[in-house]
Amino acid sequence: MVAPHQIEIPKELARLLAGRQELIRATKGFMPQDEGKALALALYDCDLPNDVPAVEIGSYIGLSTIYLGTVAKEQMRPLVSVDHHRGSQENQAGWEYHDPTLVDPISGKMDTLYLFRRTLELAQLADTVIIAVADSQTFAKAFSGEIGFLFIDGGHGIDEARTDYESWVPKITQGGHLAIHDVFPDPALGGQAPFLLYQRALVEGFRETIAQGSLRVMRKDSK
Numbered sequence: 001m002v003a004p005h006q007i008e009i010p011k012e013l014a015r016l017l018a019g020r021q022e023l024i025r026a027t028k029g030f031m032p033q034d035e036g037k038a039l040a041l042a043l044y045d046c047d048l049p050n051d052v053p054a055v056e057i058g059s060y061i062g063l064s065t066i067y068l069g070t071v072a073k074e075q076m077r078p079l080v081s082v083d084h085h086r087g088s089q090e091n092q093a094g095w096e097y098h099d100p101t102l103v104d105p106i107s108g109k110m111d112t113l114y115l116f117r118r119t120l121e122l123a124q125l126a127d128t129v130i131i132a133v134a135d136s137q138t139f140a141k142a143f144s145g146e147i148g149f150l151f152i153d154g155g156h157g158i159d160e161a162r163t164d165y166e167s168w169v170p171k172i173t174q175g176g177h178l179a180i181h182d183v184f185p186d187p188a189l190g191g192q193a194p195f196l197l198y199q200r201a202l203v204e205g206f207r208e209t210i211a212q213g214s215l216r217v218m219r220k221d222s223k
């Protein structure tokens with residue numbers, strides 16, 4: 001059992017995020033503010049050179065991207081946000097997190113891309129965030145090189161989550177961070193796929209640095 005970590009947001013980071021409050025409140029998503037701040041802190045703590053990019057798997061409309069992008073912009077670090085923008089399984093019609101207003105009436109499919117782009121525009125992050133409209137596994141094959149920070153918040157099914165992990169975690173450089181959202185040790189509180197990734201990372205050379213709500217952040221300390 002890992003002891004709870006006290007999250008303390010440095011003044012400079014608090015100031016940066018304060019400027020985003022209105023937009024954060026107005027943006028749809030599944031990221032409580034305390035977890036968003038902890039996510040921003042995780043990237044803020046990344047002391048790797050700023051040519052080592054950060055990667056987010058699962059953009060949706062960009063709520064978590066506001067938190068990460070605000071820090072990435074300050075670090076002058078590229079943030080690559082990967083999403084096919086057709087919604088995860090749990091966002092589809094008939095599932096728990098479906099929002100019918102996000103269905104494109106022409107294609108009949110979910111489309112979060114234009115809203116994501118709007119969020120980046122409003123957050124003045126269009127120059128910081130590289131939008132990758134792709135399946136994460138496919139894109140990973142075309143993405144060589146190391147990454148300094150990875151946030152996994154894509155498909156929450158067992159197979160999708162494992163694929164995201166296996167496609168991207170090996171790209172994290174020594175001293176880089178892995179953040180995973182929706183980690184619920186208690187199955188009564190949520191699906192187990194992210195929790196399985198978290199457990200796997202802990203036995204594959206990652207050490208936990210932040211736990212806030214269902215967010216877990218770990219640092220890669222050894223191969």
Ligand code: MG
Pocket residue numbers: 030153181182
């Ligand atoms: Mg999530």
